[in-house]
Amino acid sequence: xxxxxLYLVGTPIGNLGDISERARVTLDAVDVVAAEDTRRTxxxxxxxxxxxxxxxxxxxxxxxxxxxxxxxLRAGRDVAVVSDAGMPGLSDPGFRLVRVCAEAGIDVRVVPxxxxxxxALVVSGLPTDRFVFEGFLPRRAGERRARLDALAxxxxxxxxxxxxxxxAAMLEEAAAALGDRRVAVARELxxxxxxxxxxxxxxxxxxxxxxxxxxxxxxxxxxxxxxDQAAGPAPEELAAETEGLVAGGMRAREAARAVARxxxxxxxxxYRALVERDRDATSR
Numbered sequence: 001x002x003x004x005x006l007y008l009v010g011t012p013i014g015n016l017g018d019i020s021e022r023a024r025v026t027l028d029a030v031d032v033v034a035a036e037d038t039r040r041t042x043x044x045x046x047x048x049x050x051x052x053x054x055x056x057x058x059x060x061x062x063x064x065x066x067x068x069x070x071x072x073l074r075a076g077r078d079v080a081v082v083s084d085a086g087m088p089g090l091s092d093p094g095f096r097l098v099r100v101c102a103e104a105g106i107d108v109r110v111v112p113x114x115x116x117x118x119x120a121l122v123v124s125g126l127p128t129d130r131f132v133f134e135g136f137l138p139r140r141a142g143e144r145r146a147r148l149d150a151l152a153x154x155x156x157x158x159x160x161x162x163x164x165x166x167x168a169a170m171l172e173e174a175a176a177a178l179g180d181r182r183v184a185v186a187r188e189l190x191x192x193x194x195x196x197x198x199x200x201x202x203x204x205x206x207x208x209x210x211x212x213x214x215x216x217x218x219x220x221x222x223x224x225x226x227x228d229q230a231a232g233p234a235p236e237e238l239a240a241e242t243e244g245l246v247a248g249g250m251r252a253r254e255a256a257r258a259v260a261r262x263x264x265x266x267x268x269x270x271y272r273a274l275v276e277r278d279r280d281a282t283s284r
Contacts, residue, residue, distance in 0.1 A: 001076035003106050004031070006069075008094060010113015013085040013216070014191035016047055018114045024048055026111050031077035034069055036084045036092055044082075057081060062093045069097060073106050080111075085216070087115050091135040091161055116189060117159050120218035123196055124157075124184035127223070131157040137170060144170075148177035152262040155223045164213040168205065172248075174221060175201040176258050180244055182222040188215035202248065224262075233263055235273035242274050 007026050012018040027033060028050050034057035035041035045052055057065045069079050083092035101108050117133050134151070137144045137160060151158055162170050167185065174183070183204055185197045193215065197204050238259050245255035256271035 004073040004076050004078040005107045005109060006073060006097065006101050007078065007080040007109050007111055008088050008098070009080045009082050009111040010087045010115065011044060011082050011085060013114045013116050013119065013189055014194075016044075018190060019048065020111070020113055023111050023113055024050070027052060027080055027082075029078065030080040032069070032072055032079045034065065034079060034081045036082070036088075040084050041082055057093050059093060062096055066097045066100060070100055070104065070106075073101065074104075085114075085116070087113060090115070090117060090133070114190065116161070116216065116218050119189050120184070120186035120220050121157065121159055123186060123189075124220035125198055126157045126182060126184060126220055128157065130155075131159060133159045136161045144173060145177065148173055149261060152178055153224050153264075155226065157223050158221045160219040160221070162217045162219050164215060164217050167213050167217055167219070168208055170219065171201050171205050171208075175205075175248065176245060176250060177262070178221065178224075179241060179259070179262060184220040186218045186220065187213065189218070191215070233265070235265060235269040236277070238263060238265055238270045239273035239277045242270055243277070246274075
């Protein structure tokens, strides 16, 4: 008997009507369904009128279960991998299993389905021709700031996953590292309470003030503006951008450092230009 086939099956991110007929047929035909949350997948299968042999396959047991699933495949059994929602392997288990199957010569096929990344991107109103997916930012504050700082010169649209509890803090940190760029916060996509909030970071933060955000959240951020990389903006130009961060509550020197780092300029020059700008405004 030959080896089985591994199927990566996309499942709805909210609306059950988005399940494809091919996904339904595949989940009905395979020998094993490896699920991020077996309870959630059991509910999905029941809604589709299907039954399957389920095994858990999540971040905590991915390494061990990869070996077990590889044994199933080598024994000639077909395996489907599903996440809680969307495409498996994107910020969800799956990558390690796909890699070892590819190395072992086992057939890997994809059954495309809904993706929160692409759905949020196309509905954001931001450029879609070039984009980068960053997943969840690190939990540690220092690592999170470092990641955002590294993304400051990125010209492509950037897509993040975020917890609703950390959304406001993430947007504030993004404003400090990236500036007051255009963003779109997509919440509960394809569900009853679907919502997309668009605007500058400061505008979106104002709309979210004193509001409890719930549900799955995707944040889409405008890429860095095109500029002359050789010359770069003058410190006087950057002082205006720095003023916006100061008005948002950031200390002047910290704001000058953030803007200078983003544009590859001198933090001291930006700070001096800011002081001069304030002096001119006071003397008028």
